[in-house]
Amino acid sequence: MKVEKKSEIRFPYSEKVLEHFRNPHNVGKMENPDGKGLEGSPACGDMVAVYIKVKPETKVIEDVKFESYGCASNIATGSVITDIARGKTLEEAKKITWKQASEELGGLPPIKAHCSVLAVEGLRAAIRDYEEKHGLVTEKEPTTEEVVRRRLKHVMNPLTGLDIIRTDLILKITVVDGTVRVVVDLPSDHQFASAIKEDIMEKLGSLWDVKSVEVVFTA
Amino acid sequence: MVWSEEGKEIFENMIYLDNAACTRLDERVLEAMTPYFFDTYAVATSEFGYSMGIDAKEGLENSREGIASRLGADSEEMIFTSGDTESSNMALKGVAWALKEKKGKHIIVSQIEDFPVLNTAKALQKQGFDVTFLGVDGEGFADLEGLRKAITKETVLVSVQCANQEIGTAQDLKAISEICKEKDVFLHTDATHSFTRLPLNVKKLPVDLVTLSAHTIHGPRGIGALYIRKGTPITKFMDGGFQESNIRAGIENIPGAVGFATAVELVTEDENKQLESMRNRVIERALSEIPEVTLNGSRENRLPQNANMTFHYVEGESITLHMDMRGFAVSTGSACFSRSLEASHVIRGIGGDHERAHGSVRFTFGRYNRMEDADAAVDAMSEVVARLREISPLARK
Numbered sequence: 001m002k003v004e005k006k007s008e009i010r011f012p013y014s015e016k017v018l019e020h021f022r023n024p025h026n027v028g029k030m031e032n033p034d035g036k037g038l039e040g041s042p043a044c045g046d047m048v049a050v051y052i053k054v055k056p057e058t059k060v061i062e063d064v065k066f067e068s069y070g071c072a073s074n075i076a077t078g079s080v081i082t083d084i085a086r087g088k089t090l091e092e093a094k095k096i097t098w099k100q101a102s103e104e105l106g107g108l109p110p111i112k113a114h115c116s117v118l119a120v121e122g123l124r125a126a127i128r129d130y131e132e133k134h135g136l137v138t139e140k141e142p143t144t145e146e147v148v149r150r151r152l153k154h155v156m157n158p159l160t161g162l163d164i165i166r167t168d169l170i171l172k173i174t175v176v177d178g179t180v181r182v183v184v185d186l187p188s189d190h191q192f193a194s195a196i197k198e199d200i201m202e203k204l205g206s207l208w209d210v211k212s213v214e215v216v217f218t219a
Numbered sequence: 220m221v222w223s224e225e226g227k228e229i230f231e232n233m234i235y236l237d238n239a240a241c242t243r244l245d246e247r248v249l250e251a252m253t254p255y256f257f258d259t260y261a262v263a264t265s266e267f268g269y270s271m272g273i274d275a276k277e278g279l280e281n282s283r284e285g286i287a288s289r290l291g292a293d294s295e296e297m298i299f300t301s302g303d304t305e306s307s308n309m310a311l312k313g314v315a316w317a318l319k320e321k322k323g324k325h326i327i328v329s330q331i332e333d334f335p336v337l338n339t340a341k342a343l344q345k346q347g348f349d350v351t352f353l354g355v356d357g358e359g360f361a362d363l364e365g366l367r368k369a370i371t372k373e374t375v376l377v378s379v380q381c382a383n384q385e386i387g388t389a390q391d392l393k394a395i396s397e398i399c400k401e402k403d404v405f406l407h408t409d410a411t412h413s414f415t416r417l418p419l420n421v422k423k424l425p426v427d428l429v430t431l432s433a434h435t436i437h438g439p440r441g442i443g444a445l446y447i448r449k450g451t452p453i454t455k456f457m458d459g460g461f462q463e464s465n466i467r468a469g470i471e472n473i474p475g476a477v478g479f480a481t482a483v484e485l486v487t488e489d490e491n492k493q494l495e496s497m498r499n500r501v502i503e504r505a506l507s508e509i510p511e512v513t514l515n516g517s518r519e520n521r522l523p524q525n526a527n528m529t530f531h532y533v534e535g536e537s538i539t540l541h542m543d544m545r546g547f548a549v550s551t552g553s554a555c556f557s558r559s560l561e562a563s564h565v566i567r568g569i570g571g572d573h574e575r576a577h578g579s580v581r582f583t584f585g586r587y588n589r590m591e592d593a594d595a596a597v598d599a600m601s602e603v604v605a606r607l608r609e610i611s612p613l614a615r616k
Contacts, residue, residue, distance in 0.1 A: 021540065027610040038612070046534065049612040067612035071536035075610070189341070194561055195554065
């Protein structure tokens with residue numbers, strides 16, 4: 001339909017996010033990367049692949065690329081996080097946080113936090129992959145309540161944009177024989193219940209010694 | 220596209236292809252409504268009231284009759300409401316409450332219903348009703364055999380939509396109504412997206428309740444109706460005055476009713492054919508010109524104004540944002556786009572995985588679209604999808 005009046009486009013994103021979304025930096029697949037990380041899945045709606053090339057002597061990230069199947073905030077975070085990581089040592093790059101990326105982008109809508117966290121995790125996964133391949137990781141850590149708690153700090157509460165640990169949404173965590181049980185302080189028909197559940201399953205299901213994940217709601 | 224002084228993009232023409240969500244009001248509708256705001260603004264009174272009230276009542280009743288006749292109904296069977304959400308709440312809760320003691324506490328709704336029906340059914344579930352969510356096949360058609368088996372002595376109501384809000388599939392209501400008749404169960408259908416666009420005549424088809432709304436046919440928002448066949452038991456669910464045959468309390472929205480009736484009158488078969496040709500153009504061109512595209516819903520039995528396809532390996536919110544930047548309004552079943560962060564229950568219902576839901580895009584046409592819009596939309600989609608696939612880890616390159 002043609003609207004006679006001129007209409008300006010209005011977006012929920014900052015100019016900076018839109019610029020990175022329109023023309024993302026460092027995109028594409030890398031041939032023979034030294035490290036590769038893949039986070040998310042089509043099920044959670046977003047997926048990010050991060051590839052790194054590392055200078056062996058200095059452990060500096062010489063080149064970094066990413067691919068995204070995701071929404072605007074996911075693409076923009078991938079773009080900005082790879083910009084930040086380039087030229088950093090692995091140790092420095094590990095410390096890059098979602099908050100840093102978000103600030104660089106002039107803020108992200110809280111509801112989109114979990115989509116953009118993935119890009120940060122993709123980078124960390126690529127670094128971990130490199131470390132594992134190059135014998136820099138000696139032993140695998142067994143999953144404990146503490147490990148679960150740490151992982152769940154990456155699951156966002158879309159109501160606040162803060163993680164579900166910090167916002168006290170997790171009532172109880174138990175780990176028994178490879179089965180993780182998480183009790184979430186929300187009713188099962190809450191607007192975000194299934195999004196949060198999927199995100200938790202995603203984060204915990206990939207732990208090496210976890211066989212099943214159970215997410216329980218309080219009502 | 221032009222650039223404003225602040226450097227922001229501005230479109231002289233925005234191409235609106237989200238007519239399933241809401242439509243632009245037709246000026247003729249506004250014109251018909253205006254006198255009921257400024258001249259005949261009284262409430263509807265009985266024939267023993269004052270003149271302005273009697274005139275207002277006449278405006279209301281003429282509108283009721285116009286809408287009823289389009290559906291093959293008698294005007295006393297039409298109740299005005301605030302829109303499809305209220306109509307479907309009234310139908311499901313009204314019949315369920317009226318029959319829970321007399322007959323039973325079981326209702327059946329299809330699993331791809333729109334939220335007014337789906338969430339009302341879930342609310343009834345919390346009140347102790349047993350709800351069967353009837354499955355659908357890969358094109359969205361309700362499982363008829365499943366329906367037949369699901370109906371028990373306790374079943375008080377079946378609700379299956381006329382046509383789907385997202386994927387456009389038009390149900391075989393004839394077969395569904397025959398099953399319900401045979402089993403002696405009341406049938407409600409949500410016709411929000413199909414009314415006037417697809418034929419529905421309650422004289423020929425034994426449906427008992429029909430949800431209607433004006434906002435999908437270039438009428439005003441905030442007005443809808445519920446057809447209630449004579450003899451259908453219904454409990455009033457909102458307390459107040461005795462308006463609308465003591466079924467729906469509250470001051471009548473007479474300008475809205477007049478607008479709704481006018482909007483109904485303005486929909487012609489020629490227009491429906493035009494919408495259908497735009498729909499066909501988008502479907503045919505997208506399927507043939509863009510690789511890896513799947514049509515969602517039935518190719519043959521679908522709303523004339525609806526095209527819905529999944530563009531694989533790319534995510535819907537990114538598509539809609541890129542399309543918006545190019546001046547198109549379209550919608551998607553992606554989780555990122557929705558208010559609940561959940562992927563479309565419709566695409567999931569037809570057996571699609573999350574990826575199919577996330578990459579689904581809906582184009583819905585209306586009176587103010589032209590064939591050029593359909594072509595421009597496919598051209599833009601072609602470009603946007605190619606661009607997003609370039610950066611997608613899922614795309615086969």
